[in-house]
Amino acid sequence: MTAQKMAVVNALRDAGRTHPTAETVYALAKRHLPTIALGTVYRNLSKMVESGEVVRILVPDGADRFDADISDHMHILCIGCGKIYDIEENNVKVEISNVPEDVQLIRFDVMAKCLCADCKQHGLNKK
Amino acid sequence: MTAQKMAVVNALRDAGRTHPTAETVYALAKRHLPTIALGTVYRNLSKMVESGEVVRILVPDGADRFDADISDHMHILCIGCGKIYDIEENNVKVEISNVPEDVQLIRFDVMAKCLCADCKQHGLNKK
DNA sequence: TCAAGAATAAGAATCGTTCCTAAAAATCAA
DNA sequence: TTGATTTTTAGGAACGATTCTTATTCTTGA
Numbered sequence: 001m002t003a004q005k006m007a008v009v010n011a012l013r014d015a016g017r018t019h020p021t022a023e024t025v026y027a028l029a030k031r032h033l034p035t036i037a038l039g040t041v042y043r044n045l046s047k048m049v050e051s052g053e054v055v056r057i058l059v060p061d062g063a064d065r066f067d068a069d070i071s072d073h074m075h076i077l078c079i080g081c082g083k084i085y086d087i088e089e090n091n092v093k094v095e096i097s098n099v100p101e102d103v104q105l106i107r108f109d110v111m112a113k114c115l116c117a118d119c120k121q122h123g124l125n126k127k
Numbered sequence: 128m129t130a131q132k133m134a135v136v137n138a139l140r141d142a143g144r145t146h147p148t149a150e151t152v153y154a155l156a157k158r159h160l161p162t163i164a165l166g167t168v169y170r171n172l173s174k175m176v177e178s179g180e181v182v183r184i185l186v187p188d189g190a191d192r193f194d195a196d197i198s199d200h201m202h203i204l205c206i207g208c209g210k211i212y213d214i215e216e217n218n219v220k221v222e223i224s225n226v227p228e229d230v231q232l233i234r235f236d237v238m239a240k241c242l243c244a245d246c247k248q249h250g251l252n253k254k
Numbered sequence: 255t256c257a258a259g260a261a262t263a264a265g266a267a268t269c270g271t272t273c274c275t276a277a278a279a280a281t282c283a284a
Numbered sequence: 285t286t287g288a289t290t291t292t293t294a295g296g297a298a299c300g301a302t303t304c305t306t307a308t309t310c311t312t313g314a
Contacts, residue, residue, distance in 0.1 A: 106242065
């Protein structure tokens with residue numbers, strides 16, 4: 001646990017449920033450790049994703065987002081404003097049948113798209 | 128329907144079920160129209176995605192893939208070799224419950240990850 | 255205490271993709 | 285048909301996100 005990794009961990013904590021991009025994590029981490037480099041943030045985030053401490057969320061036409069909440073849950077992306085919302089795992093059911101038996105399924109990523117309440121009311125916000 | 132779009136359409140037909148990247152479509156399109164430019168391929172693909180003639184498949188850590196088969200089906204990505212396999216729609220079931228009613232769900236993308244038969248037998252191939 | 259390995263800062267390089275510009279082609283109006 | 289307007293294109297520069305390189309700074313432990 002280096003000071004840099006600690007800064008990334010703290011940044012993710014500070015980000016709360018906002019599903020920040022690497023760039024945002026970098027900005028937050030700098031408050032804890034002003035000398036930290038963007039590359040270091042990317043490297044630590046990637047390692048943490050690999051080790052399962054953090055989840056990487058792929059976004060169409062945008063930078064990856066990161067989630068320190070590794071409890072089982074999935075995400076909905078608002079196509080209006082780009083915000084990502086959480087959905088508890090037990091509210092999502094995915095079933096795939098008739099998969100050839102020599103193919104080993106590893107896992108599913110479900111990304112739902114939505115218009116959030118704000119965007120429905122006030123029209124698409126940026127992005 | 129310009130000659131360039133025709134070349135892209137033919138390239139996609141040539142690609143069959145291989146879920147090609149834009150770069151691959153470009154290579155195939157060149158056989159039909161050697162002077163076509165990469166930017167033109169990207170532009171035509173994007174238009175066709177927008178108009179619903181073609182499906183864009185997002186891949187973690189890699190270039191987008193394109194699928195001229197717009198029948199309802201989903202995809203599994205082999206994390207060993209990067210190949211994408213089709214799953215018929217009626218073999219996939221996704222359900223999301225307890226979505227706040229002021230949030231309007233648009234659609235789901237399910238990307239499953241697997242180890243395909245080849246990679247299970249012969250170990251991870253590249254990528 | 256020193257050597258060997260791991261992690262870092264800084265910025266260059268890379269990759270996939272989009273944008274820009276000038277030229278060519280298609281469309282339309284009279 | 286002719287000219288004007290619009291659309292599309294080729295080619296390559298530019299871009300954003302991410303990874304890589306290099307030289308330097310920590311760790312670690314014999």
